[in-house]
Amino acid sequence: MTLAVDSPAISSTVAVDAAASGTPSGIADTAGRIDRTITVPSVSGRTRKDSIALVSAIRSGMKDTRWPVKGPAPLPGSILPAKRIIAYYGNPLSKRMGILGELPPNEMLARLDKEVAQWQRADPSTPVQPALHLIAVVAQGAPGRDGKYRLRMTDSLIETVSQWAANKNALLFLDIQVGLSTVQEEIPRLATFLKRPNVHLGLDPEFAMMKSGRKPGEKIGTMSAADINFASGYLADLVRQNNLPPKVLVIHRFTRGMVTESPQIRKDPRVQIVMHMDGWGQPWLKYDSYRDYVTAEPVQFTGFKLFYKNDTKKGDPVLTASELLRLHPKPLYIQYQ
Numbered sequence: 001m002t003l004a005v006d007s008p009a010i011s012s013t014v015a016v017d018a019a020a021s022g023t024p025s026g027i028a029d030t031a032g033r034i035d036r037t038i039t040v041p042s043v044s045g046r047t048r049k050d051s052i053a054l055v056s057a058i059r060s061g062m063k064d065t066r067w068p069v070k071g072p073a074p075l076p077g078s079i080l081p082a083k084r085i086i087a088y089y090g091n092p093l094s095k096r097m098g099i100l101g102e103l104p105p106n107e108m109l110a111r112l113d114k115e116v117a118q119w120q121r122a123d124p125s126t127p128v129q130p131a132l133h134l135i136a137v138v139a140q141g142a143p144g145r146d147g148k149y150r151l152r153m154t155d156s157l158i159e160t161v162s163q164w165a166a167n168k169n170a171l172l173f174l175d176i177q178v179g180l181s182t183v184q185e186e187i188p189r190l191a192t193f194l195k196r197p198n199v200h201l202g203l204d205p206e207f208a209m210m211k212s213g214r215k216p217g218e219k220i221g222t223m224s225a226a227d228i229n230f231a232s233g234y235l236a237d238l239v240r241q242n243n244l245p246p247k248v249l250v251i252h253r254f255t256r257g258m259v260t261e262s263p264q265i266r267k268d269p270r271v272q273i274v275m276h277m278d279g280w281g282q283p284w285l286k287y288d289s290y291r292d293y294v295t296a297e298p299v300q301f302t303g304f305k306l307f308y309k310n311d312t313k314k315g316d317p318v319l320t321a322s323e324l325l326r327l328h329p330k331p332l333y334i335q336y337q
Contacts, residue, residue, distance in 0.1 A: 053284035057291040061328030072269035077245025087131035098337040122321035131171035139177035139207035139216035149179035177207035202250040205258040225264035239270040254279030276303030280310035303333030
C-alpha cells in the first residue's frame, strides 16, 4: 500500500513595522533612506498574523545580500530564471497523494491550464512553463521484498504520465522518496527517462530514512549535501554526454534537518537547483517556513508548494499567485498537491 505524502479578514492595506514583524528595524532603499514599513494589500480570509509573517518573509529576503545567489550564468536552453514552472504533483495510483492522481487525466490537465493562466496574468513578465511532477519512487509503510520501504513505479506508468506531459508541452519531474534505499541506487534506474530533454528530477528528504533506520512516516528523514551533489553530478553527466539542455533538480524542504550542509551543495551550470518549501498549513506557517528553511539558507532558486486540501483545513483560502509574488526572492517553481 502506498504511503500518502502529507506532510478576522483585514479590510484595508496593512503596514507592518519592524517591531511587529520581529525583525531588525529598517531597510535602506537605493537612496540610502530607511523604510521602516512594508505595506501588504488586504486579502479576504487572511489574519493579521498572516500579514506579519508575510512581511517578515519579505523583509528577511530583502535584507539578505546573498540573494540573488551568485553562480554560473544560465546556459542556452535553461528554464530558470527565464520562466516560472507551475507543476501538478502526485501519482496516478493514489487519490491521496496529490492532484495528479486525484482527478481523471483530462480534468486534471484542464485544471492545470487554469492555474498556468492565472500565474501568467499575475506576472506577465515571466513566461509560465507547465509541468507534471510524478512520484516515481514512493515511500512505503511496509519493507517490501528487499527491505527498502519504497515502491518503484513501472516504466509503463512513467511512460503514461510522460505522454500526458508531452501532449501539453509540459515538463515531467520524476520524484524520488528513497525510504531505506539511497539516491545512488534509485537515480540511475531512471536514466532512460532522464535522458529526455523535458524530464527533470525531484528528491524528497522527508522520506530518506537511511540515517535513522526508521521506516517512512515514523519521523522526518534527511539528506546531506553529498546526496544532493550526487544527484546533481549524475544529471550534469547526462546533460554533457547526451547534449541536453540543463536539468532542474527540485529538493523538498520544510524543516532545517531535512537538508544538512547546504552551503556545500555544488553549483553546476548544467543543473539548476530549486530548494522547495514543501510544508502545509496556514499562510503564516508557510511564510515562516519559506523564510527559515529556504531564504535563510540560499542555494540557487526557490520553490513554494500549495496544498488544495491541507492548506485549507482551518478555512484559509489557498495562497494566490499575487500573494506569493510579493515574496523575496520570488519562487520560480510552484507545485500544487
